[in-house]
Amino acid sequence: MISDNKDIYRVLKEAKTVAMIGCSPNEYRTSNYAAKFLQERGYRVIPVNPQAKEVYGEKSYDNLTDIPSDVQIDIVNIFRNSEFSAEAVQDAAEWKKKTGQDPVLWTQLDVSSPEAEKIAEENELIYIKNRCIMVEWDRNFK
Template identity: 55%
Template structure:
């Protein structure tokens, strides 16, 4: 588990957001908008939308084109789905050779997801709000 959020957020350029919503009243939309406004490239991942914030949205992590370097994958899903999301991320890393940090928002982490990430050698942030952590270092 990673706790040095400053290093992660200060070096990251691209953040894939699993569960990103186009509904402006959802937390994932608000945080995606904040991250975009603060200079990050965001890549929305949600099968419900074709685009979010004017950016193409992908159905799942494995649909993100290999041309993108993803530094962080931020998960906004119910904790019952987090292990499956980590499996998708692992499949994507095996396909691309990339090793993004897996970041789980508040109450999103699960023991199984954390264990899968550790076994795959991927850094894992547990139950932290990315926006709050970014505001702390800004």
């Protein structure tokens, strides 16, 4: 698990593509604002939401594992209620097995759960717990 600010800075600096689970096309939702925020700072944001066709010009996928395996994902940002976080982390573990990629899991504020953390640990996934990606970006790059 990552909690050190230097490690968070490194993750944000090195990342190019963020898959955002729970990214909403509704501009009044925080996940939508976060997607726009990250895009404006140079990240490619791939929405994962079965209720959306696209968000800010990016095709939305029903599930993380539906994203083509040749797409490099650096961060999986989980923007769902904590009751769904374990399922999202399991999907990231499946993505890792399918592609050989090792994205950083990033859970937004109050999104992590003990079960999600356990799944991440069992699958050797790097995990950032309950941190707002926008706040951390501002803290590190403003």
